[in-house]
Amino acid sequence: MNGERLLSRRAALREYACGFGLLGLRSLLEAAESNPSSPLAPRKPHFEPRARRVIFLFMHGGPSSIDTFDYKPRLADYDGKPLPFKRPLTFAEGDVGNLMKSPWEFRRHGQSGQLISSLFPHLATCADDLTVVKSVVGDSVAHGGASLQLHTGSNTFTRPSMGSWVVYGLGTENQNLPGYVTIKPSLAHGGAKNWSSGFLPAAYQGTAIGHAGVKLDDLKEPIEYLTRQGFTPEQQRFELDMLQKLNRRHALARQYDPELEGRIQAFELAFRMQTTAPEAFEVEKESAAVRKLYGLDRPETSDFGWQCLVARRLAERGVRFVQCSHSYKWDQHSELVRLHTRNAREVDQPIAGLLKDLKARGMLKDTLVIWGGEFGRTPVVQGGDGRDHNPYGYSMWMAGGGLKPGISHGATDDFGYYAVEDRMHLHDLHATVLHLLGLDHEKLTYFYSGRYFRLTDVHGNVAHKILA
């Protein structure tokens, strides 16, 4: 990191510390300064964390809440009838259909009696581990804005992504792996801006493993430039030794420049990374039983199963924030039944496998798993047999570190259109996620372009009701 920038940040601090809640920034600054060569060194949170890492399972396109986790019995009475109130701003133009009941059955599962539709039979066996939030609210009815807001807090401007903020706040535990990994992310609807570090230093950006359009078989090199074909580690070490000899000689003639030493260290770290990092992706090292648990043995579940298993392996190795993306598939403006069934089938077993595996390894208690799309879908039909976008009240669920398990939180109205109880705006979701990680969302700030920025902008309330 540029030492001068840090200095000027410190100068800014000294000048304005009285006006802002900057204790958090100061402690970050001190941590960074004590180890200036690594912006990713682990840092103390603001307070005792409940979760130490995050696995975010992003269902791109927008799964329908009222067909998955938000049971609306009254919709059945209104099936085929017009919506009894004015429809809010929608995505598709002039295509208002009537209400449509869920084609799926809901049943109570587990001790908790959590309601889950028949789309997720495997996940239903984990019902007691889920904290379902039925009242998430976003501000965008289009994918791009909604996805950007989910990932970065803003549906308008380029801002650092949630994972970048987390790694900026906490650093990461394993210096041989990136701190923030996003597996097969979508290039659409914000693309790389959904895992970019924005105005935070580039070291906090997410490292993409392939992208949504790449088939697993074609994903030869999970991390770009990680390996060199036809070169043994010994050969490479030999070459690196010579390079470092040149670098040290060069540095010796140029005193008092920490950047030069920083770059020498970066090469050493890179060498360690390329020796150890590939192993994190070697899922074939897992037992057959584990691979089966994630559905790696079946074509329809192998892709997302691989993502979930890699996520667990990365989390296990100290990566702070991992995102898996079920590529842009959930956008059922039509053919809801056929395609939601297909989508659910692709992710259901892998996700249940992940939760069970994390639990078996004792990791679920301090890993925060988040599941959701960029919005839900409307109770009214669109295009004859689909549903439109609905950011006004939809469901996400979380599991693991610091949450009350087996509960549902918040509610939508009788039709599942608007959140009416315990609304959780995306800003609130972000505040809650940071809170679970031991970060105060009002103190996790960064000075840029004349002011201090937060993931939650000027909003955000921690949802204390769901905390254990």
Place this chain on the structure above:
Amino acid sequence: MRVLIIILVTAAASAQDSSGVAFFETKIRPLFATRCAPCHAGSNRTAGLNLSTPAGILRGADSGAIISRDQPETSRLLRVIGYLERIKMPPAGKLSAGEIADITQWVKLGAPLPEGAAAAATAPSTPATKVWTGRQKSFWAFQPVQEHPAPRVNNTGWVKSPIDAFILAKLETKGLAPAPPAGKAALLRRATYDLTGLPPTPEEIDDFVNDRSPDAFARVIDRLLASPRYGERWGRHWLDVARYADSTGADEDHRYPYAWRYRDYVIEAFNKDLPYNRFVMEQIAGDLLPAGDGGLNAKGIVATGFLALGPRLIAEQDKPKMLYDFIDEQIDVTSRGILGLTVACARCHDHKFDPIAQRDYYALAGIFAASRGFRKIEGTVSQMHFEPLVPAAEYALYEKHQQMIADKKREIDLLMLDEQRAWLKRAGPKVADYVAGAFEVHKLNRPEAAVASARALDAAVLRKWIDYLKPKDEPRPHVDQWSQSRPGNYTEAALEFQREFDESLKAWQDNIDLWHKRIAQAREKGEAAPERPRFRDGNHRFFIEVSTRKGPLAAGEQKHFSPEAVQRLAALRKEQEALQKASPPEPPMAVAIVEGAPVVQKLFLRGDVHSPGDPVDQGFPTVLAGYDQPPIRQGSGRLELARWLADPEHPLTARVMVNRIWQWHFGEGLVRTASNWGALGERPTHPELLDWLTRRFIESGWSVKAMQRMIMLSSAYQMSSATSKAQADADPGNRLLAHFSRRRLDVEEIRDGMLAIDGTLDLTMGGTLQTGKGTDGENAEERRSINPATSKRRTVYLPLRRSNLPSLLNLFDFGDATTTTEARARTNVAPQALFMMNSRFVEERAAGLAKRLAARKDLDDRARLAEAYLITLARRPEAQEVASALDYIRTAGWESYCRILLASNEFVYVD
């Protein structure tokens, strides 16, 4: 019904007894919070109504009070929750009887609220014009540029230019001495990367090192400034400020197919040393400036790309918000980029730190709102405006031709639809037979041939029906009843399918008829033919699947169309092809801003486009331009804005640019926050020097090159980058410039430099490598920018898809191209090292250099090594290095050593 008036009964409010307030707190407030909060609490104030505070309740909605304390039963609140009005609340379902009773009781009690509510209940109003205090106005950045004499210094021998006197005076007061001059080779490497972004060649190094004349370096500067490579490097600096990219980014990432013309314009402007004031004016209002020949000012139109090609949401459905986000972005790039002020901070409220009022923001917003960057805002995805760079008549001809092609295509579509209709009418009646037949074969295991002949079916078609109907892995509600039917009822089920098909066929035919009718109507009115009306596939899934694509009843052109139609189609397609061939090429276009319709710009309360306040006249920030600004009478005001910015008396425009030039030479500006000169920005380290340079800049006719020549000829620029312990301790940030700051190469310099070193750099200038228009499929590889490893052009010419910049650029701190960038970060992280160690790109460059060296048959290994050092590091190796290097090469080969040189700190850093 009479409109209820706002009644603020302060006396009544305070007189209410505490039990009434308690009733509000225990019953009503929680009820509002749970049932109304989604739309009427906190920052969500649908219709301006905020029910989360007593003040908000008392204030009511934008349309007026919701509670009448005089006539409680007429209160709007009660009518709305009673579903007695057009507006029924909550919209999702009536409150329970108990809840309604509670609210009614509370209102009848006189709507008691906690004390103090009334005082706070006044409606938000447009803030009054701000009067700035003397202290605010006297902030350093707003003062006129002063003339300062060069200060006296002791070490006069070091002073080559007044610049040096300003620098040295400060050093001397701190007891610091400037670093010795850089070695000649190091200076040449520094200057060459600095001005062209490329390394010096061995010949250039030898020429300069051997040139003992006093003006040797001056001639180097002139040579470099005259090189076309110069504009490619310095234009790129400006493109950072202009947050240049080739697509919208944001939500949909549509291509800007003509953005490259702006990029080429910038490169040319630097190469031709376009006066900076002219450069600024053209970028704000080039379309309104007269062209030299009196014709269309194509260059000026292209220049407005500065405003036009920022990131844009285009699928945002709140269209007014979308438009004002676009305008906000223009205000941001203009104010930070040109003025060094963060005006966009004043969108929602007066600036927290600087004397920029919310009114100032909307005065500027009015200028951009009266300009146009969208062709069509309405619609799910808004359409951007692209401006032709040819006279309107010429463009009209092109458009007309495109219309003819579209008409021909529609004629073909219609003919095909009509033929398909004829076929489906013939084939349709057999649906029940096929469905039943398929059941008999598939479920009842009857021989296919027998079933076909018994029901008079085509066996091949029957097989297609079976394939279609038999259960798939996925549920298909519109087909599943087939496999669920039983031997006893399958014929009835088949008839059900027939009925569904017939209904759909009719609806589908109606849809086509409607289209025919609308086309005819449009023709009568002389309007363009409309698109086909929406046909809701989801309601006709069975019909659509059966009769299109590979469905069993899909119409085959050769097989099912009438011979006349087949003939006619062939003819039409030929005509279409001919039309396409005859089409004039698309005229040159630009991503530009043009004049729009006049607007009365209102201030938006809290920045919310749906909460308009009072109108605000178009104008410029009052702290700079004063209060009696001449009104903008004609057009958007962009021309006036451009003139105001380019005024030599403007305290910021020239000074901000001079500071940028300094920063691009020295790594840090004299003001180290180049785009924020407000209270939270830094103060200049050398304010007098900054003013002195600014004066010279304006005197020279705003010549960037003259400024650079002056800077580079100073001792300050030519210092060594070596530093001493004393300097490092006294001034760790090198704010006093006791030495030149070593810098890591930018990503462009790393890539272009390596390509130059292995001799494969393609120096073609201008144009675009981007293909296509619009955007791509959500998972398409095409959404990525071009891979920098696959092209040999200079990096500045690689198209940038804003949502997915090349990872190489991200890796080396390019920035994100969505907001104006004042300075690149310079990090050293492990993934960069991995790129150096393992990438194909570096491997190829190292191999190329090794090959280039091997080709020098005239040299021995020792001389080859010297050449390698000259090419990569601009120096010859020392004796010790030679021995060690040749030793290494004997073991690991030339290629490996070339990679070491390219990966070395010495290559990546410029002294």
